[in-house]
Each structure stands twice: as structure tokens, then as C-alpha cells.
Amino acid sequence: MIWTxxxxxxxxxxNQARVIHLFRRAAFGPNRSExxxxxxxxxxRTIDRLLNPxxxxxxxxxEQDACETLPLPEWRGWWLRRMxxxxxxxxxxxxxFWHGYFGVGMNRVNHAGLLLAHVxxxxxxxxxxxxxxxxxxxxxxxxFLAAGGANNPKARPNEDFARQLLARYTVGEGEFTERDVxxxxxxxxxxxxxxxxxxxxxxxxxxxPKTIFGQTGPWTPSDFARLAAxxxxxxxxxxxxxxxxxxxxxxxxxxxxxEPLARRFAxxxxxxxxxxxxxxxxIFFQSPAQRIKSPVELAVGICRTLEITVPTVPLxxxxxxLGQNLGQPPTLKGWPxxxxxxxxxxxxxxxxxxxxxxxxxxxxxxxxxxSDPASPEFQLA
Amino acid sequence: xxRTGSRLIVILLALATLELCLLGVLHLAKARRxxxxxxxxxxxxxxxxxxxxxxxxLAVLEVSRADKIMELxxxxxxxxxxxxxxxxxxxxxxxxxxxxxxxKEMGCDYPTIWRRLLQDGVVIAAGPGxxxxxxxxxSDAEFLQKLNNALVAAARKGAAGKSGNHRVIEATYxxxxxxxxxxxxxxxxxxxxxxxxxxxxxxxxAVLDCRAEAGTGSLAKRADYQAAKRTAGGVxxxxxSPELRQLQAKPKGDTATEPNxxxxxxxxxxxxxxxxxxxxLALGADLQGHSLTLRxxxxxxxxxxxxxxxxxxxxxxxxxxxxxxxxxxxxLSLYRNLHDFYAAKDALFPERTSQLIFxxxxxxxxxxxxxxxxxxxxxxxxxxxVVVAGQTYDPAVGTPAVKVPAFAVVFRMKNPKQFARIxxxxxxxxxxxxxxxxxxxxxxGMILDRKDYAGLRYTFASFSPDEEPDRSKLDIRFNYSPSxxxxxxxxxLSSTTQLTEDLIAALRKPAPxxxxxxxxxxxxxxxxxxxxxRINREPIIRxxxxxxxxxxxxxxxxxxxxIALVRFLGRASLRVSAxxxxxxxxxxxxxxGPAAHKQTVALAP
Numbered sequence: 001m002i003w004t005x006x007x008x009x010x011x012x013x014x015n016q017a018r019v020i021h022l023f024r025r026a027a028f029g030p031n032r033s034e035x036x037x038x039x040x041x042x043x044x045r046t047i048d049r050l051l052n053p054x055x056x057x058x059x060x061x062x063e064q065d066a067c068e069t070l071p072l073p074e075w076r077g078w079w080l081r082r083m084x085x086x087x088x089x090x091x092x093x094x095x096x097f098w099h100g101y102f103g104v105g106m107n108r109v110n111h112a113g114l115l116l117a118h119v120x121x122x123x124x125x126x127x128x129x130x131x132x133x134x135x136x137x138x139x140x141x142x143x144f145l146a147a148g149g150a151n152n153p154k155a156r157p158n159e160d161f162a163r164q165l166l167a168r169y170t171v172g173e174g175e176f177t178e179r180d181v182x183x184x185x186x187x188x189x190x191x192x193x194x195x196x197x198x199x200x201x202x203x204x205x206x207x208x209p210k211t212i213f214g215q216t217g218p219w220t221p222s223d224f225a226r227l228a229a230x231x232x233x234x235x236x237x238x239x240x241x242x243x244x245x246x247x248x249x250x251x252x253x254x255x256x257x258x259e260p261l262a263r264r265f266a267x268x269x270x271x272x273x274x275x276x277x278x279x280x281x282x283i284f285f286q287s288p289a290q291r292i293k294s295p296v297e298l299a300v301g302i303c304r305t306l307e308i309t310v311p312t313v314p315l316x317x318x319x320x321x322l323g324q325n326l327g328q329p330p331t332l333k334g335w336p337x338x339x340x341x342x343x344x345x346x347x348x349x350x351x352x353x354x355x356x357x358x359x360x361x362x363x364x365x366x367x368x369x370x371s372d373p374a375s376p377e378f379q380l381a
Numbered sequence: 382x383x384r385t386g387s388r389l390i391v392i393l394l395a396l397a398t399l400e401l402c403l404l405g406v407l408h409l410a411k412a413r414r415x416x417x418x419x420x421x422x423x424x425x426x427x428x429x430x431x432x433x434x435x436x437x438x439l440a441v442l443e444v445s446r447a448d449k450i451m452e453l454x455x456x457x458x459x460x461x462x463x464x465x466x467x468x469x470x471x472x473x474x475x476x477x478x479x480x481x482x483x484x485k486e487m488g489c490d491y492p493t494i495w496r497r498l499l500q501d502g503v504v505i506a507a508g509p510g511x512x513x514x515x516x517x518x519x520s521d522a523e524f525l526q527k528l529n530n531a532l533v534a535a536a537r538k539g540a541a542g543k544s545g546n547h548r549v550i551e552a553t554y555x556x557x558x559x560x561x562x563x564x565x566x567x568x569x570x571x572x573x574x575x576x577x578x579x580x581x582x583x584x585x586x587a588v589l590d591c592r593a594e595a596g597t598g599s600l601a602k603r604a605d606y607q608a609a610k611r612t613a614g615g616v617x618x619x620x621x622s623p624e625l626r627q628l629q630a631k632p633k634g635d636t637a638t639e640p641n642x643x644x645x646x647x648x649x650x651x652x653x654x655x656x657x658x659x660x661x662l663a664l665g666a667d668l669q670g671h672s673l674t675l676r677x678x679x680x681x682x683x684x685x686x687x688x689x690x691x692x693x694x695x696x697x698x699x700x701x702x703x704x705x706x707x708x709x710x711x712x713l714s715l716y717r718n719l720h721d722f723y724a725a726k727d728a729l730f731p732e733r734t735s736q737l738i739f740x741x742x743x744x745x746x747x748x749x750x751x752x753x754x755x756x757x758x759x760x761x762x763x764x765x766x767v768v769v770a771g772q773t774y775d776p777a778v779g780t781p782a783v784k785v786p787a788f789a790v791v792f793r794m795k796n797p798k799q800f801a802r803i804x805x806x807x808x809x810x811x812x813x814x815x816x817x818x819x820x821x822x823x824x825x826g827m828i829l830d831r832k833d834y835a836g837l838r839y840t841f842a843s844f845s846p847d848e849e850p851d852r853s854k855l856d857i858r859f860n861y862s863p864s865x866x867x868x869x870x871x872x873x874l875s876s877t878t879q880l881t882e883d884l885i886a887a888l889r890k891p892a893p894x895x896x897x898x899x900x901x902x903x904x905x906x907x908x909x910x911x912x913x914x915r916i917n918r919e920p921i922i923r924x925x926x927x928x929x930x931x932x933x934x935x936x937x938x939x940x941x942x943x944i945a946l947v948r949f950l951g952r953a954s955l956r957v958s959a960x961x962x963x964x965x966x967x968x969x970x971x972x973x974g975p976a977a978h979k980q981t982v983a984l985a986p
Contacts, residue, residue, distance in 0.1 A: 067923050077927040110822060195823045311930040 002257050006043055006282045014043055018285055025246050025291070026050050026279055027089035029301035047279050051127070051272060055087030065120070070112040076316035076326045079119065080296070084303045084312070094126035094275065095119065096296060097245050099326070100334030101238075102137060102169060104146040106327050111145070111196050115327050118142035127272040130238065130265070131229035137169065138221040141193040147332060150193040154206045157185035165224070168332045171233035176213075183210035187219040235266035239274065246278050248290035249338040257283075292341050295322035298350060302357040310357060318353060322346050430504040430516050432596030433577070435587040436603050438506040438514075439624055444617045445502050486531035497524050498576070512584035514577065522574040529560075529571050536562035554586055555593040609661030617666045642737060645729050646722055647715075650691030650900060651957070653684035654964045675968040683959050687728035690721035692900055692959055693763075699899040699958070701764045701892075706883040708771035710786055710913060711905040714896075715766070720759035746814075747807035760800040761792040761872065764895070771909060772879050778859060779852030783920045785860040786913055789875035789884055794867075801867040805840060808865040808874070812842045827863075834882045835889075839866035841878045896958075903955040907947040908973070914944050949973055 008014035019038045023030035027050055030038065038046040061082075068078045083092045104118050118140055125133035137143045144150055147168070149161030162185035166176040190205025191198070210219045213227050228234055239261045243253050265274050278284055293301065296319055303310060316326060323346060329335055342350075434441060480491045487494055501518035508514070519525040536549045540562075548564045559570035561582075568585040569578045572592065579585035591599040600606045609620050655662075657679075664677045683692045693699045693716050703712035722729070730737065741753065748757050772787045774780045794800045809829065816826035827842035841864035849855055864881040866873040868888040875881040896902060914921060918940060925936035952971040957964070 067926075069920075069923065074924075074927060081927065309930045309932065311928055313927050 002283055003260065003277055003281045005280045006285045008043065012282075012285070014039070018043070019046070021285065022046065022050075022279065024293075024297075024301060025284070026093060027304070028083065028093065028297055029305040031305055031307045043280070043285075047276065050090045050279070051276060053088045057086075057088040057091070060085075060087055061123070068116060070116065072106055072112045072115070072327055073313055073316055075112060075116055077311075077313035079326055080300065080312040080315055080319075081309065083296070083300045084309055089304065090275070091123065091126055093245075093297075094271070095123040096294075097242070098122040098126055098133070100329055100337075101241060102143060102146075103329040103332040103334040104140075104142050105329045108146040109142045111142070112327075114140075114142040114145065114196055119327075125271075127275065130269040130271050131226055132269075133271070134169070134229045135222050135225040138165075138188075138225045139198055141196060141198045143169075144191075144193045144198070149188065149191075152185070152188045152191055152204075154189040154204045157182065157189050157206070159185045161185065161188065164332060165228075170228035170237075171213075171231050172237045175231075175233035180212055183212050183219070184224055186210050187212065187224050188221050191221055229269050230266050232262060232266045235262040238262075239265060242274065242278060244291075244337065246275070247284055248287045249292065250290040251287070292338055294335065294337060294341060295319040295324040295346075295350065295353075296326065299353060299357060302354060306358065308357070308359075318349075322349055322353070429601070430502070430518075431601035431606070432599045433516055433575075433588050433591050434504065434506050434514070434600045435508065435584075435591055436598055436600055436606075437508050437587075438600060439509065439622045440507045441600070441606075441620045442505045442617065443502070443620070444499075444504070482535070483531070486535070487528060494528070497521075498528065501574075508584060508587075510581070512579065512581045514579045514584050514588055516575060516577050516588065519574045519576065525571055525574055525576055529569075529576075533560060533562065555589050557589050557592070559585060559589075606661050609663045619664045621662045621664075623661065640730050642726075642730060642740070646691075646717060646719075649688040649729060650684060651964075653686065653688035654679055654681055657681040657684065673970045673972055677966045679964045681964060683964070687725035690718040690725060690763075691716065693895075693898060697895065697897055699895045699897050700902055701766065701895055703902060703904050704766050704768050704791060704884065704887050706768055706770050706880065706887050708773075708909065709768060709906065710771055710909040711769040711903070713767040713904075714764070714899075714902045716763050716895075716900050717765055718763040719761060719765075720754060723754045723758040743811075747810045748803065749806070751803070757803075760796065760803070761794055764793050766791040768880065768884065770880055770883070771913060772860070772877055774859075778846045779849065779855045781857055781859045782854040783857045783860070784913070784916050785857065785876075787860075787875065787877040787880035789873055789880050791884065791888065792872040792874075794870055794872050797867065797870045797872075800872070804872055805865060805867070808840065812863065815842075825858075832878065834885055837866065837868065837885055839864055839873075839878075839881060839885070841865075841881070843878070896956075898958045898960045899956060900959060901955070901957045903953075905953045907950045907953060911944045911948045914940065914947070 006012070016035065016039065019035050020030060022043070023034060023038070026047075027034075038049075041049070064078065064082045068075060083089070083096075086092050099119060099122060102118075102122070104115065106112065106115055109115050109118075121136045121140055122133070125136055144161070147161055147164040149158055149164075152158045152161065159181050162181050165184060166180060167173050186206045186208070187210055190201045190203070192201065192204075193199065205220075207218050209216050212219055212224060213231055215227060217223065219227070236258055239258050240253065243258070247253075261274060261277060299315060299319060319326070320328070323341060324335060430443070483494060484491050489497075497520040499517050500520040503515065503517040505513065505515045519528075533549060533551070540549050550561045550564070552559060554570075557570050557572055559568055559577075561568045565582070567578065567580050568582050569576060570585060570589065577585060577588050579588065591597070596602060605623070606620065610618075662677065662679065664675060667674050667676070683689070698716070700714040700716040703714045726737075744753050744757065751757055767788065767790050769786050769788045772784075774784075794804075812827060812829060816829075819826050825844055825848075827844055829840065829842045831838055831840050841862050843862040844858055846852060846855065846859065849859075861876050862878045864873070864875045864878050866875070866881050866885055868885050871888045873881055873884050873888070875884060921940055922933065922936040925931055925939055926933060929936070929939075931939070949972060950970045951973040953969065955966065955968045957966045959965075
């Protein structure tokens with residue numbers, strides 16, 4: 001079984017490299033005490049702790065929510081600061097993942113307050129139930145504006161918006177019919193965004209029967225979310241996206257790898273459980289060096305590892321220049337990721353950023369007295 | 382501790398001199414003791430270091446009354462825990478141990494050591510290649526020799542068994558003994574009752590050369606420096622060489638940006654004056670009672686070129702005194718001929734930037750195609766006054782989370798009957814456009830209305846709070862109720878109705894005469910500024926956390942320091958004037974002593 005949990009063995013010991021790998025993928029990066037504790041606790045307890053940290057996460061987020069301010073550069077700074085300081089880094093990693101997944105950006109929403117609320121919604125559901133997350137998205141004005149759904153009159157159902165919901169957020173291209181598009185559009189009639197607020201106009205809603213994914217009923221947006229979340233095609237898309245996020249961007253997983261997780265996810269819609277399965281798996285620990293960190297992961301990882309805080313408003317601008325402008329994904333597909341993060345300009349800029357954050361003009365590997373790029377110590381450094 | 386040797390001395394002497402200078406002059410403002418004021422205002426002793434400072438010096442800080450400054454600086458009442466200065470005091474253990482060791486060696490307390498070391502003045506000079514030299518004249522040669530022996534002995538003791546980096550070296554140059562106590566990090570020489578400290582050996586040798594050759598190649602031989610010494614003075618004087626200013630003014634090549642028109646309007650006259658002055662620039666600090674005054678004087682003619690718009694053309698002309706309104710935080714009165722400024726725009730900012738084109742397009746719309754230079758800019762006279770004041774909030778509306786002071790600008794119209802109508806129309810067009818633009822972004826618009834105050838009808842725009850869920854933390858936009866009023870010959874553009882009404886009352890009082898030759902007069906109330914910082918404490922702390930990456934404690938500490946500083950600086954005024962071909966700037970602080978720190982000033986009347 002590909003998703004068999006990893007168990008330390010003499011050949012595959014629970015060592016510093018695996019601890020670092022786990023924390024880089026699931027928590028941006030470990031600091032010294034986290035690393036030592038994880039080594040002592042073993043993989044199972046460490047992953048439990050990443051999913052359910054003992055700190056008062058709710059209090060931390062209450063404090064951060066109270067601080068969060070607009071406009072966009074400040075909000076971006078607050079989010080980066082939250083990522084750096086959070087006692088629950090996996091939650092922020094997943095919030096970042098969903099931010100890319102839904103691809104809602106300021107350039108389409110044009111309302112920083114709505115974007116702030118959108119990301120808070122993502123955070124609230126980031127490790128919860130996917131049907132609830134999708135349900136929240138179908139009431140989120142930022143999603144409506146980003147996907148062209150500000151107006152959904154009964155007289156002219158907004159099929160473009162419906163197509164975006166199906167193709168980008170749920171089952172994906174090739175997995176829906178024109179009937180699905182037409183009836184999804186009808187399900188959203190009477191739900192508009194006016195003056196930055198989500199408005200429900202019952203008289204403008206088509207309450208007749210609709211057939212979506214082969215099921216017929218007087219569907220509304222929340223019904224659409226419930227139906228779409230339980231589609232196997234939706235589950236496959238989410239599992240594949242999470243595979244890329246946690247395990248590998250280099251290796252395209254075979255269908256039979258994805259299928260067992262997708263079937264379970266389509267039934268229980270439990271994001272936390274899906275993530276746990278992936279993080280606990282042997283394949284997770286067998287796949288180092290198969291992802292290129294996004295600029296945000298790179299910078300936040302350095303800050304968390306070194307336990308430093310930096311001016312995050314300028315950092316937000318710097319990361320935008322490296323290709324990851326928080327709050328502004330390039331398209332509804334989010335950031336392409338992988339090798340798209342690297343080109344001649346960004347590789348130098350990433351190195352400069354890392355050096356600056358490390359606070360030393362020497363190449364980081366040299367700081368550790370390592371000069372052979374092929375050595376594991378160099379990779380570690 | 383003492384093994385840090387001469388490097389430490391150089392740093393300490395340089396820093397301590399600057400710090401003590403500031404400490405002392407600030408402390409004088411308290412005038413706790415009647416004799417304090419008298420002693421400082423006494424004539425300075427004529428100790429000159431000029432013949433020891435190499436002529437290549439780029440900047441020279443001369444403290445002529447270091448003894449008196451230190452006497453006050455070490456007053457416990459001033460340096461105590463309750464003073465604002467206590468927040469900057471070094472508290473490292475190493476520092477304390479160093480002090481104790483030195484006191485033991487010298488047989489006197491630490492303040493006495495400094496008093497005797499710097500008794501007859503000190504000068505610090507910066508030269509090319511980041512070299513620094515400090516020369517101090519002590520009370521007597523014997524004391525200085527004893528201090529040196531103590532430090533050298535301690536450094537030798539500390540260096541025993543250490544690597545070469547800690548070696549103590551003694552050598553001679555041109556008959557003078559010099560030491561380095563930390564293998565070249567810094568050097569010092571004792572010459573009778575003078576100590577010379579330098580961060581580089583070449584710099585020390587240059588001083589010794591000047592001394593050996595009776596001042597040849599020293600500042601004493603530079604006529605332009607000697608001329609600068611006559612232009613400004615006081616307890617401390619900083620002089621900047623023309624060479625340094627040329628370095629600072631080097632063009633930035635491709636990175637140079639087109640000047641901002643507003644910056645040109647405010648500063649072009651000064652930039653031109655500085656360019657016209659090719660000699661040393663002197664900045665002197667002096668004290669008079671509670672007033673600390675910093676003066677800069679430039680010997681040059683008033684600009685006659687495109688920058689002439691900012692200087693009064695005739696004697697008796699100048700900016701007007703600032704307007705007095707309740708809760709005033711700052712006020713600026715300018716003499717700026719807007720007609721001449723805009724007529725010279727091609728010379729002042731030759732590149733037509735997109736900002737300028739946008740400005741002209743919008744002004745064309747607001748002023749219905751009237752000629753911007755003659756019919757708009759030329760419609761007001763050169764007396765422009767700006768006011769910034771605290772504001773109180775109408776309980777019926779609510780209180781914004783971030784509280785922004787009100788601000789207004791007052792113009793004097795040449796033809797009030799005609800321009801009042803033109804400006805009113807332009808204002809209404811502008812805010813109508815603002816409303817349309819906000820509406821396009823689904824943002825709340827403003828309601829344009831008219832209001833009577835003291836028999837005068839004025840126009841304003843305001844946001845309605847009706848749909849706001851929390852009236853105690855309103856959006857920042859509720860700080861603004863922009864208004865336009867025509868008060869006789871004055872045109873008032875204000876950010877709030879409250880300030881507009883205050884200005885209506887103020888401007889109805891008899892008009893003051895111009896301040897002869899004054900080009901700008903800025904006045905600021907530190908206590909009220911501190912109050913603005915205090916009431917916006919939380920937003921400022923949050924902003925510092927984000928912008929500087931600080932934790933909350935550090936951000937709070939920084940804000941507290943800033944509040945303490947602006948409170949201490951009290952009332953400040955900056956006056957720039959021109960007379961007899963000389964342009965002078967005078968920055969004055971009416972300082973507030975520690976006792977006054979406990980008082981607070983409310984922004985409400």
C-alpha cells in the first residue's frame with residue numbers, strides 16, 4: 001500500500017533529515033527546539049502535534065485578527081507575520097494552499113476588506129471539512145467577484161460563473177456537462193454581490209428543479225457545494241493538489257495512488273484526515289527534494305528556523321517580485337508553482353533574500369563549514 | 382574591561398561628547414539652578430584647535446563649553462530614571478564595570494574624570510576615508526598623564542596571554558608618543574594637556590604633522606573655514622566643508638528621479654541658496670533660558686532664477702504670522718508666489734511626468750479650462766498658511782479607530798468676489814468626482830451640504846455613519862469632512878468642518894503684518910504632537926511591528942521614546958529668512974524640563 005504509515009527502521013531511521021523534511025513541508029521549517037523535540041517524540045507524536053498544537057491557537061488568532069489592517073500591503077504583512085509567529089504553522093500552510101487553490105486575488109476582487117475576510121474563511125476551514133469550506137466559498141463575495149459572479153439574475157443565469165465553479169473549484173475540466181453548467185447557474189440566481197456585500201434576492205432566484213451531477217432538486221448555492229464536495233472528481237483534484245503541495249511536484253502520481261484517498265475524501269470530506277494520511281505515509285518521507293519552495297515558504301521558513309521576525313511589509317513586496325504576491329494570485333488557477341518559481345532573475349533574488357534574512361553576506365552553506373554541494377550537509381545547510 | 386583600551390576611549394569620547402553636549406544643552410532649559418543659565422551664556426574660552434586639524438577635514442564639531450555642559454549633564458536630576466534621557470542610557474554590565482575601574486584608578490568619580498578631561502573644550506573632525514579625530518584639552522597635563530598611565534597599564538594587564546589582536550603598542554612620531562591599546566583599532570597621543578584620538582594611524586599622524594609644523598596644512602590656514610567660524614557660534618558648532626557637500630550632492634545617474642513639484646515648491650529656494658554658497662556651512666547651537674537655538678547662516682544672494690518665487694522681492698515683505706486656532710499642533714506660513722512658481726515650471730521640472738500631466742488635466746476640468754498660471758495660481762497672493770490641529774469627534778457620528786489631525790490651507794485671494802465663485806465650483810466638481818470614483822468601487826460616498834457658522838455660509842462634504850456597525854471604531858475616513866469657506870479675502874480649504882469654523886473665527890481678527898524677509902515659519906507644539914501619538918498608540922505600535930519587524934514590547938518602547946522626545950522638545954519653531962544678502966535658518970526649541978513631562982495637554986479645548 002502506497003499510503004502505509006512510515007515506521008522508523010534501521011534503514012529508514014527517524015533522524016534530523018526526516019524531521020527537517022517534515023517541518024519544511026508541513027510547517028515552513030523547524031526551529032532548534034522543535035527539531036530536538038520532534039527527534040525525541042518520533043514521527044507519530046510529532047505529526048499529531050503539528051495537527052493539534054498544544055498552544056492556545058485560538059487566542060493567537062484572536063490577537064492577530066485584531067491587529068490585521070488594510071490596505072493590501074499591510075494585510076499582506078500581517079499574514080506573513082502570522083505565518084512566522086504562529087504556533088500552528090500547518091494551519092497557515094493549508095491556508096496558503098487554499099489561497100492558491102481558489103485563486104481569489106485583489107486584481108479581480110478590488111476590495112481589500114473582502115479579501116481579508118476570504119482568507120479568514122479559508123483559515124477557519126483549512127483543516128476542517130471540505131464541504132463546509134466549499135459551502136463558505138459559495139457565500140463569499142470575494143469568490144463571486146473573482147469568478148465573475150457578481151450578477152446572477154434569474155432572467156439570464158450567469159453560466160460563465162457556473163463554469164468557473166465547476167472547472168476551477170470542484171470537479172474540473174472534462175468532468176461536467178453543459179446541463180451541469182446551466183443548472184448550476186440557475187442554482188445561483190438571485191445571489192448577487194452589491195456594494196461589497198453578498199445579497200440574496202429571493203424573488204430573483206430560480207426555485208425550479210435543477211439537475212446537477214445527475215441529481216435533481218430545487219438546488220441552491222449551498223446544495224451545489226454539498227453535491228460538488230462529494231463528487232469523486234472533486235476529491236481527486238483536491239488530493240492531487242495536496243500531493244503536489246506536500247509530497248512532490250516532480251512526480252505525477254498514478255491514478256491508483258490517488259484513488260483510495262479520493263474515495264475516502266469524497267465520503268468524509270475531512271481535510272485534516274487527508275493531510276494526516278499524507279504526512280504519515282512512507283511515500284512522504286521518501287520524497288525529499290521534489291518540491292521547489294514558493295517564495296513565501298522560503299522566506300517564512302528561514303524566519304521560523306532562525307526564530308527571527310523581520311519587517312513583513314517590505315518582505316511582502318520582495319516576495320511579490322519573486323512571483324508570489326499574497327492576495328494577488330496571477331489567475332483563478334493560483335500560482336503554477338514548481339519550476340515556474342525559478343528563472344535567471346528569481347534564482348539570484350531568492351539567494352539574495354535568503355542571505356539577507358540569514359543576516360550574513362556569506363553563502364549560507366559556508367556558514368556551516370560545508371563546501372561540497374553534493375554532500376547531505378550542504379543540502380541541510 | 383580596560384583592555385578595550387584606546388578604541389573604547391575614542392568611541393566613548395566621540396559619543397560622550399555628542400551626548401553630553403545634547404544632555405547639557407537640553408538640561409539647561411530646566412534652569413533648576415539660577416546660575417546655570419548665566420554660566421553657559423558666558424563668553425566661550427578662546428581655545429582653538431584649528432592649527433591641529435588637517436585641512437582635509439570634511440566636518441568639524443567644536444564644543445567650546447564642554448566643561449559647563451558636562452557639569453549639567455551629570456546632574457542626577459537630569460539623568461535620573463524619571464527623565465526622558467534615561468531611556469537611552471547605556472545599561473550594560475561592562476559599561477558599569479569600566480566606570481568603576483576607572484574611578485578606582487583615578488581616585489575620583491566618573492563625572493570628575495570627564496570634567497577634567499574635557500575641561501577646556503573638545504573638537505571632533507571627520508576626514509576622507511571615514512577617518513575621525515577627536516582632540517580634547519584637559520585641565521592639566523599631570524591628570525592626563527595619570528589617566529593615560531592607568532589605561533595603558535590596565536590594557537597591558539588585560540592583553541597578557543591574549544592573541545596578537547590585543548597587543549598594546551607604544552611608538553613615537555615626530556617626537557610625540559602615541560599608543561594603540563587594541564592592535565590598531567584606534568590610536569591616541571598625549572601632548573601636554575591635550576589628548577588626540579583617532580580611528581586610523583594616518584589620521585593621528587596628520588594631526589601630529591600639523592602640530593609639528595606649526596599649523597601648516599591645517600584648518601587655521603583655510604580662509605574659508607575661518608570665515609565660516611564667524612557666521613555661527615554657540616556652545617557647539619558643526620561646520621561642513623564644501624567638499625563634503627559636493628560629495629553629498631553627487632548626481633545619482635540613472636537612479637535620479639524627477640523632482641516632486643510639491644517638494645520643489647517648498648524647497649527649491651533653499652536648494653538654490655545652498656548651491657550658490659560654495660564655502661563652509663556652519664550650524665551653531667546656543668542656549669537662552671529654556672530656548673535651544675540652532676542656527677545656520679549662508680552667505681549668498683537670494684536666488685534670481687526660477688527659484689526666486691519663494692523669496693520676498695522687496696524689503697518689508699514676507700510670510701505672515703501663523704494662524705492661531707484651538708488645539709493647534711503645527712502651523713506653517715510660507716511666502717510662495719504660486720504664479721511665478723507655475724510660470725517657471727518648465728525650468729523647475731523639465732520632464733513632464735505623468736503626475737504633472739494628470740494634475741494639469743484635473744485642474745483643467747475643475748477650473749473649466751481657465752489658464753492655470755494666470756487665472757488660477759495667479760489669483761492668490763504669495764501668503765500661504767497651513768494649519769494642523771487636533772480634532773474632537775461628534776458623539777452623534779462616532780470616533781474613528783485611527784485619529785488623524787485636521788489640516789487646512791489658507792490662501793489670500795487677489796479678487797475675492799471673482800475667485801470665490803471659481804474656487805467653490807472647482808471644489809464641488811472635485812468632490813463630486815471623488816464620489817463618482819468611490820461609487821465605482823462600491824465605496825460609500827460623501828454628502829455635499831452647506832452650513833452657516835457665525836453668519837458665514839460654507840460648503841462641506843461628509844460621510845454618513847448610519848450604516849456603521851461600531852461607532853466607537855469608525856473607519857479612518859470619518860476623520861474627514863472636507864470644507865471650503867471664503868472668509869473675506871481668505872480662501873480656506875480644510876479637512877474638517879471643525880477646523881473650518883475655528884479658522885473663520887481666527888481669520889476675522891485683524892490681519893497681521895508680514896514678517897520682514899521671512900520665507901517660511903514653521904511652528905510646532907511637541908506636547909500636542911505627543912498627544913496625537915498617544916491617542917493613536919495602538920495603530921502606531923501595530924504599524925511599527927509590521928514595518929520594522931519588532932515585537933510588541935520593542936514597538937511600545939520605541940513609541941514611548943518618541944513621545945518622551947517630542948514632549949521634551951516642547952514648542953519648536955523654524956524660521957527661514959533673508960536679509961542683506963544672507964539667508965539664515967533658525968530652529969528654536971522651547972524645552973520642557975522633566976517636571977513638565979508629567980503634565981499632559983488635551984487636544985480638546
